[in-house]
Amino acid sequence: MLRSSRLVLSHFWLAFATFAGSVVLGAWQMWARSPLHGGPADPELYYRSVTAHGTALAYVFPTLIAMGFGYAVSVSALDRPLRGEKLAWTGFALVLVGTLMSVLAVASGNSSVLYTFYPPLTGSPFYYLGVVLVVVGSWFWAGLMVYNMVVWKREHPGERVPLAMYGTVANALLWVWTSVGAALELLFQILPMALGWTSTVDAGLARTLFSWTLHPIVYFWLLPAYVAFYTLLPRAAGAPLYSDRMGRVAFVLFLVVGMPVGIHHLFADPHIGTGFKFLHTVFTAGVAIPTLLTVGGITLSLEVAGRLRGGRGLFGWVGALPWGRPMVLATALALVMLGFGGASGLINMSYTLDMTIHNTQWVTAHFHLIFAGTVVIMYFAIAYELWPHLTGHPLRSAKLACVQLWLWFIGIIVVTFPWHVVGLMGQPRRMSSYDWSHPALAGQGPLVSMSAIGGFIVLLSAALLIVILLRSQGGERVEVGALRYARALDDAAPLPRALNTLGVWFGLMVALTVVNFGYPIAQSFVLKHNQVPPQSVLVGK
Amino acid sequence: MTEISTTAKLEVGERLWAGSMTAITLLLVGVVVYTSAHWGFYPPSQVETIDSTSLHEGGEFSEANLGTVIAPDGSAVVRVVAQQYAFVPDCLVVPAGKPVTIRLASADVVHGFLVQGTNVNAMVVPGYVTTVHTMFKDPGERLMPCHEFCGVGHQAMWARVRVVEPSSFPSDANNKQKAVSCAP
Numbered sequence: 093m094l095r096s097s098r099l100v101l102s103h104f105w106l107a108f109a110t111f112a113g114s115v116v117l118g119a120w121q122m123w124a125r126s127p128l129h130g131g132p133a134d135p136e137l138y139y140r141s142v143t144a145h146g147t148a149l150a151y152v153f154p155t156l157i158a159m160g161f162g163y164a165v166s167v168s169a170l171d172r173p174l175r176g177e178k179l180a181w182t183g184f185a186l187v188l189v190g191t192l193m194s195v196l197a198v199a200s201g202n203s204s205v206l207y208t209f210y211p212p213l214t215g216s217p218f219y220y221l222g223v224v225l226v227v228v229g230s231w232f233w234a235g236l237m238v239y240n241m242v243v244w245k246r247e248h249p250g251e252r253v254p255l256a257m258y259g260t261v262a263n264a265l266l267w268v269w270t271s272v273g274a275a276l277e278l279l280f281q282i283l284p285m286a287l288g289w290t291s292t293v294d295a296g297l298a299r300t301l302f303s304w305t306l307h308p309i310v311y312f313w314l315l316p317a318y319v320a321f322y323t324l325l326p327r328a329a330g331a332p333l334y335s336d337r338m339g340r341v342a343f344v345l346f347l348v349v350g351m352p353v354g355i356h357h358l359f360a361d362p363h364i365g366t367g368f369k370f371l372h373t374v375f376t377a378g379v380a381i382p383t384l385l386t387v388g389g390i391t392l393s394l395e396v397a398g399r400l401r402g403g404r405g406l407f408g409w410v411g412a413l414p415w416g417r418p419m420v421l422a423t424a425l426a427l428v429m430l431g432f433g434g435a436s437g438l439i440n441m442s443y444t445l446d447m448t449i450h451n452t453q454w455v456t457a458h459f460h461l462i463f464a465g466t467v468v469i470m471y472f473a474i475a476y477e478l479w480p481h482l483t484g485h486p487l488r489s490a491k492l493a494c495v496q497l498w499l500w501f502i503g504i505i506v507v508t509f510p511w512h513v514v515g516l517m518g519q520p521r522r523m524s525s526y527d528w529s530h531p532a533l534a535g536q537g538p539l540v541s542m543s544a545i546g547g548f549i550v551l552l553s554a555a556l557l558i559v560i561l562l563r564s565q566g567g568e569r570v571e572v573g574a575l576r577y578a579r580a581l582d583d584a585a586p587l588p589r590a591l592n593t594l595g596v597w598f599g600l601m602v603a604l605t606v607v608n609f610g611y612p613i614a615q616s617f618v619l620k621h622n623q624v625p626p627q628s629v630l631v632g633k
Numbered sequence: 634m635t636e637i638s639t640t641a642k643l644e645v646g647e648r649l650w651a652g653s654m655t656a657i658t659l660l661l662v663g664v665v666v667y668t669s670a671h672w673g674f675y676p677p678s679q680v681e682t683i684d685s686t687s688l689h690e691g692g693e694f695s696e697a698n699l700g701t702v703i704a705p706d707g708s709a710v711v712r713v714v715a716q717q718y719a720f721v722p723d724c725l726v727v728p729a730g731k732p733v734t735i736r737l738a739s740a741d742v743v744h745g746f747l748v749q750g751t752n753v754n755a756m757v758v759p760g761y762v763t764t765v766h767t768m769f770k771d772p773g774e775r776l777m778p779c780h781e782f783c784g785v786g787h788q789a790m791w792a793r794v795r796v797v798e799p800s801s802f803p804s805d806a807n808n809k810q811k812a813v814s815c816a817p
Contacts, residue, residue, distance in 0.1 A: 135785050142782075206782050212759060213742045213784065295743055295758050335647055359676045360745070360755045362763040366678040377662045384654035392646070442665045443676050447752040451745050451780040518749030520780035523788040532749065532776050621682040624759040627717075627742050629784060 094481040094575055095167040096174045101482045102184060103160025104475055107153050108558065110191065111468075114148040115554040117141045122507070122547035125525055127537040132525035139204040142522065144195060146207030147219075149463075151226050152191050154313040157471050158267070159183070159233040161316050162260045164478055166240045168575040169254040169323075175243060176236045183232030190225025193218050204629050206522065208306070209274075209282055211298045214626040217286040220278050227271050234264035252587050255339050256323040256577050258594070262343040263315035265598045269605070270312060270351060273304025285626045292623035296363030297616035303354030304609055311350040311379075313463055317470035318342065321390045321423060324477055326578035328419035331397030336580030338389045340591040345382035347594070349375055351601045352608035359443045360450045363622075368612055369443050375608065376441035383434060387427060394423075396581075418493040422473035425501040429465035433458060436512065454515025457508040464550075465504040469497060472557060479564050480572040488563045496560060499553035506546025510539035677755045677765050683738050685759040688714055694738050700812030701726055707799055708732040712812065715744035715757045715779065718786030722814035725792065728799040729772045737763045745781035748794050756781060769796040 094100065121141050124133035167174050174180060196218070197203040203215030241253060241261045253261075281298050284290040322339040326332055333339065355372035358364050398409025414420055436458040439445045449455060476493050480486055487493060514536045519526070528537045590596060616622060669675060688694040694714050700722050701711045708731050714721045715737055727733050737746065739759040747754040755763045779790035795815045803813045 132788075135788055139782070139785060139787075204785065208782075210743045210781070213782075294760065296761055299743070299758065338647055338651075341651075358756075361758060362677055362756065362761040363680055363758055364678060365680055366675050369676055369678060373665055374662055377658050377665075380658045380661075381651075381655055384657070385651060388650040388654065438661060442661070444665055444669050444672075444674050447674075447676065447754045450747070450754045451756075452747070518747055518776070518778075520745075520747065520778040522780075522782040523778075525788050527791075530776075615680065619680075619682050621684040622760040624685045627784070631784075 093484050093572075094164060094478070096163055096177060096180075097482045099174070099177060099180055099184070100160045100164045100478065103156045103163070104478070104482070106184075106188060106191075107156035107160065107471075108475070108561065110148045110156070111153045112554055112558055114145045114153065115551055117145040118149075119544075119547040119551040121145065122540075122544040125523065126540045126544040127528045128541050128544055135524040136201065136204070138524035139206070140198055140201055143204050143206050144198045147194055147198065147223065148191070150207050150309070151194075151223055152187065154316075154463075154467070154471075155226060155230045156187060157474070158263060158312065158316050159187075159230060161319070161474055161478070162233060162237050162264065164481075164575065165256045165260045165319065166237060168481075169256040169577055170240060170244045171574075172244070174236070175240050179232050180236055183229040183236075186225050186229030186232070188229075190222045190227075190229060192222070193225065194222030197222060202630055209277070209298070209302065210295070211282055211285060211293045212295055212624050212626045214282075214286050214628050217283060220283050220286055224275070224278055224283075227275060230271070231268060234268045237261050237264040252592050254323075254577060255333075255336050255580070256319055258340060258592075259315060259319040259322065259343045262347050262594055262597075263312060263319075265594055266308060266315065266347050266350065266601075267312040269598070269601060270305055270308040273301045273354070273609075274306070277301035277305075292625055294616045294619075294622045295624055296361070296622060297613065299358060299361060300355070300364065300609070300612050300616075303357045304605070305354070307354040307357060307376075308351045310459070310463065311346050313467050315343070315346060316474065317426065317467050318346075318386055320419070320470050320474050320477070321386060323577040324474070325390065325419055325423045326393045326397065327576065328417045328477070329394055329397035329413060331393060331400050331578075332583075333578045333580040334389050334392040334396060336582050337585070337587065337591060338385055339580075340587075342382040342385045342389075344591065344594075344597050345385075346379070347597045348600045348604065349378040349381070352604045353379060355608070355612065356441050356443070356446075359446045364612055368608070371608055373441055373443050375604075377438075380434070380438065383430070387430070390423065390427070393578075394420075416490060416494060418476040418487075418490055418497060419473045421494050422469050422497050425497060426466045426469050429461050429469070429501070429504065432508075433461035433466060437462065449515055451521055452515035453511045453519045453521050456521045457511035457515055460511070461504065461508045465501075465508070469500055469504075472497060472500065475557075475561065478575070479561065480570065481575045483565050484569050484572070485564055485567050486570050486572075488560065488567060492556070492560050496553050496556040499549055499556065503546050503549030503551075503553055506549060507543045508546075510543040510546075514539050674752075677763050679762065679764050681762040681764070682760055683762050685739060685741070688738055688740050693736070696721075698812055700814035700816075702812050703728065703802065709734070711735045713737045713746075713792075714740055715746065716740040717742060717784050718779075718790045720746070720777065720779070720790070720792040722816035723792040724795060724815035724817075725777070726795045726797060726803065726813060726815045727769055728802050729769055729796050731768065731799055733767050733769060735763075735765045735767070742783050743781050744779045744783050744790070746777055746792075747780050749776045749778075751775065754780075769794070772796050772798055
């Protein structure tokens, strides 16, 4: 059994409970706005649902997975008990309380602002406070990850930090700084407004601060999947990792280049100058590099595994891979979705092409492919890998898990491909209903119905996940041994000191943030007439 | 194979892959720069502010100014207010084949707009003026939805853009005194 298994298991179960509820809401939303519903959905309920779905899946679910997986990595890769377990439980409690607070506020109907907040629209202060508690809880985790690595390094001078821990701490540092943008927005703009302490807000500044968080947050969601690619997948496939160093470079690049890119969400905004939009285009393109490095490194590792298992020829090694292992299957499916989602991402990052698809269903399709697709399918694989170590029972069963992964993959493809198409047709996102009888929209109806069917496939897969995890909590006990990570072909090669530390990279990230966001934020304090009064979501209901 | 040569081989592979991926990425940025400069295509970025609480009290976005005005050179300026849950006016009339400037301001929350089948697509943030320059090639009618969640009536916020031949444009628009629209 893994050390701290109760802690890790608590994080995963709260994560998957939140996830399951949110998938039900997501499937309902897709059906309710499709022609299958046979009439407009109740907009009031619809926007409550969208707010809950977004809040739970953007702030709670991935955060808990990153936390739980991070603790598991810390105790196993560093092979010692977690330092600060009490603080870890405190962080968990904060996330739990924050989640309940936000969900109740949204359910009550006075906080349908959607997870992007976008003031001057204003909901209940309890909703925002709940989100703040979730984030503060995750900061406990981030601090513990850094602390555990630093102490380990002090006790093991000259040794290389295991890649799994290196990636995990890179992600913790990324998250701490990334969350500062939304934290500033919530603490200095939104909460004072929601509590009635201030009478105006700069809606442009709020969007800029939010964009500071809401792009790199995506890399915070993604990096646990990358840790699995680099350190769990090769073992599952039966081969060493092709290059440990390439993994470190990828993590470091995400940390530095992944942070100052958020203004690509604001290409169509009037309050940011073209120069900064261009700058963020360049940095966003830069993020493609660590992703492409990873795709290369992982595919090479899989090739090594396939050839070790007797695969021959140019592509013969593909068939020789152990496809019955959830980690191997999930990785392959994740990479396919990353290919499509990455391609649409390259379109979004270009400020010229973005004009065609900005805020259409295309964007929803893009981030569901990357997040619900690539990232979440790897969360499943991580859970399947950890479960026997956490529960002491074998996975029941690997075969069922593979069925679940296939269903998820098919469901996400069926959901997102039609969305891309209706996005190109100009369908705006986030609407509770469309007039399907209008001749200009009628052609989109069948595509929207198709994606709604995909939603039910996704829902079925989520249900199967819960069944598998519950079933694997019981039955016969097994001794599963320690959780081990892949060795790399270049483990013996010398490692540059910069790739065994993160402080210098963190400093670079902070400096780049100042360059890329300093002026767009500072201008708010010089401009005139940019302050607007709050608008309660309850008005006009 | 000795350990040294394995490491050397790995390094060659790594560098080749990293180099080609970086080259592809640079090429993509080059394409953005070229297309943007070639077509003079830039995002709406004026950073122009406006007092959103007094739009109706006079000035550029007062009621009489909302709609389309044609300049002597045949180009058009369209002024629109976005508010919960309608664009005012909710039917814009514009000349085909002429430069069109659309200026929008929000009276309350964040809105967005796009014109289906075109590249016209921007946010409308209260406190700021959004300016979009475009040209509609062919006559016809297109839909113009709000594309950012603006409250519980967001799904009802649709306007229309009617593109007409300049010759059949309502004559009022030419005397600059009155902006015209096709709103009922």
